Amino acid sequence: MSRKIWVFDTTLRDGEQVPGAKLNLYEKLEVAKQLKKLQVDMIEAGFPSSSTGDFNAVKEIAKKVGNSDDVIITALARAANTDIDAVYHSVKYAENPLIHIVLGTSDIHLEKKFGKSKNQILDIGVDAVKYAKTLLPDVQYSTEDASRSDFEYLWETIEAVVNAGATIINIPDTVGFAEPEEFGELIFKINDRLKNLNDQVLLSVHCHNDLGMATANTLAAIKNGADKVECTINGIGERAGNASLEEVVMAIHTRPKIYQAHTNVNTREIMNTSRMVSGFMGLDVQVNKAITGENAFAHSSGIHQDGLIKSRDTYEIINPIDVGLDDMELVLTARSGRHAVKNAFEKLGMDQFTNSEFEEIFTDFLELADAKKEVYNHDLYVIIENYFKKHIRNDQDTNHYSNNFYELIDLQVISNTKFPSASVELKKADQIIKGSAVGSGPIDALYSAIMDVCDVDMKLVQYDIRSVSRGREALGKVKIQVEFQGETYIAKASDTDILKASAYAYVNAINNIVVDHLLPIK
Structure with a gap:
């Protein structure tokens, strides 16, 4: 009883x-x-x-x-x-x-x-x-x-x-x-x-x-x-x-x-x-803490991801929904296996390629994953388009999706007690777009400048930055949470320059929203 x-x-x-x-x-x-x-x-x-x-x-x-x-x-x-x-x-x-x-x-x-x-x-x-x-x-x-x-x-x-x-x-x-x-x-x-x-x-x-x-x-x-x-x-x-x-x-x-x-x-x-x-x-939760840690329901190992795709109970004893999460997270990294990467492409409706084509695409994925640490959905679209361009195929199924994504080219941030300001330069398709703004602080100014050039009306809910390495070349990791049309998006980025990391995270969030809401319908 x-x-x-x-x-x-x-x-x-x-x-x-x-x-x-x-x-x-x-x-x-x-x-x-x-x-x-x-x-x-x-x-x-x-x-x-x-x-x-x-x-x-x-x-x-x-x-x-x-x-x-x-x-x-x-x-x-x-x-x-x-x-x-x-x-x-x-x-x-x-x-x-x-x-x-x-x-x-x-x-x-x-x-x-x-x-x-x-x-x-x-x-x-x-x-x-x-x-x-x-x-x-x-x-x-x-x-x-x-x-x-x-x-x-x-x-x-x-x-x-x-x-x-x-x-x-x-x-x-x-x-x-x-x-x-x-x-x-x-x-x-x-x-x-x-x-x-x-x-x-x-x-x-x-x-x-x-x-x-x-x-x-x-x-x-x-x-x-x-x-x-x-x-x-x-x-x-x-x-x-x-x-x-x-x-x-x-x-x-x-x-x-x-x-x-x-x-x-x-x-x-x-x-x-x-x-x-x-x-x-103001107390960060340890990333690998049971239940509430950022990685508690995140899986990056290819072996684990493969097992989870086949059956959730292979590596998951708690349903993430039971603790208030939307679902588990399969984090795409260089450790992710072919099955997990193929599954990620399929979820985006991109599964019309042969085994030999996928092997080359997977090689491109690994190259990007080594450089970026984590690969997002918008990155997958770019990988596919680059592959078809490389092979002189203007495949209509891709619809030139990369034209919808934003890429950070350069930034300048001025921090002072009177008028913190920022200028940014982004790329969208073949177009270079520039913006500038002032804010209550350097990050506020930076994000306002990005919003000035991106046609995405989102709200910053949470900003978090921490050091993930030591020394003169210390790596800073930025994690942000934003809202768009009532939905929550979390994006991350790392760089030795914390302002760059902040900008990359924000642009990643924007591109995640583009994937879900603003891409042309196939």
């Missing part, structure tokens, strides 16, 4: 503890609204006693996001009445408010952080729960650093706070010290005793990723009786981060027989949520 696992998202509290990831009120509200669309069960909206700004943000989230009974709004408090008051007065506006109290239980925390005895800390925790219960019926108690605590003292604490009224017991692996077998055994022992003590109390876990095992530890806990998991979007959080919500949820979703559990999470909102959090916090 499948049991429900409660999903508690702490992106706005633990996730925001990443240096430089602070959000303003508007951004916090937008993330909270998106988390509600994701259908998490609980949102930890912040740490109200830390600042007036955080208090107000939690209060607004409670009012505007917690205004229905389908999500619980909570916030963190230390085991002190002033902290508990701050949580209560900020979350009380929600339909389902919860007070979350945290206090250490390990010898390290008791002796070195608090300088108090076990009995003293136990009494502080019990008093805190009793006080919180006078304010709200639902109270979560977190035994900080539980994975390094003496088990019998940890259990003594749990028993005492449950008797004092705690409705959720959270077991944190605060410093990511545990490993799955060990953590699973700990949860099994606590769950066995807790269900005998009070089977209405939820058992929760909160795992950190210092040794790279946060997701594994969380899943081990579920196998051993945990009712609730605490996670963050993209696995962000203090130090090496927290258990990744999307990884935990999709593991349960993909292997239901193993975990015999399910969540209420709307998995198709995972990518939207990931991109929003990444964009607002």
Whole structure:
């Protein structure tokens, strides 16, 4: 029988503890609204006693996001009445408010952080729960650093706070010290005793990723009786981060027989949520990160592409649509095999060539792929046309498609504090077209100049640049996301000159739109 696992998202509290990831009120509200669309069960909206700004943000989230009974709004408090008051007065506006109290239980925390005895800390925790219960019926108690605590003292604490009224017991692996077998055994022992003590109390876990095992530890806990998991979007959080919500949820979703559990999470909102959090916090998602990484559903190996074309399940255990993507991506590179390249041509309606013709076309493809790293659909059109021109064939099926594509010839960008400006020179068919523009910055000016000469009314949604190599000849990689007629296009380019890379990426996006919308109909 499948049991429900409660999903508690702490992106706005633990996730925001990443240096430089602070959000303003508007951004916090937008993330909270998106988390509600994701259908998490609980949102930890912040740490109200830390600042007036955080208090107000939690209060607004409670009012505007917690205004229905389908999500619980909570916030963190230390085991002190002033902290508990701050949580209560900020979350009380929600339909389902919860007070979350945290206090250490390990010898390290008791002796070195608090300088108090076990009995003293136990009494502080019990008093805190009793006080919180006078304010709200639902109270979560977190035994900080539980994975390094003496088990019998940890259990003594749990028993005492449950008797004092705690409705959720959270077991944190605060410093990511545990490993799955060990953590699973700990949860099994606590769950066995807790269900005998009070089977209405939820058992929760909160795992950190210092040794790279946060997701594994969380899943081990579920196998051993945990009712609730605490996670963050993209696995962000203090130090090496927290258990990744999307990884935990999709593991349960993909292997239901193993975990015999399910969540209420709307998995198709995972990518939207990931991109929003990444964009607002300015934290890039690791390209090969599970589920939300740029390459998580991208395939460039010829062997893999061949298998996927024959049957999706050869190399794909998750349908990209299930996490909010349109489909998998077969990236055409020099590693792509003949089958993948031929399939790409066929999708564009170009399959009227013999085996010997294709072999020569494939050689041209490899030559371009070595030079460009990635080959786009518009490049395939150009390859075909160049092939027929080379063989003195004016094949009407090509319709001179290359006449519709833009090629960057030259650019000049001036960056200053008053009038950043740019001039560009592009080629379309045999025509050289030039444009210039000013902007709020050098990239804005560059893109405005390109738009000035290209008849494509698109909107830049996201611009991202990063270094992918080191040294004087460091390679910069630019990735952009644009919208055209309600559709989203993503394009990339790399160059040692970041302005060139930016321009190439933009032109690639324009040419992708040309392929889909503006080519003459055959």
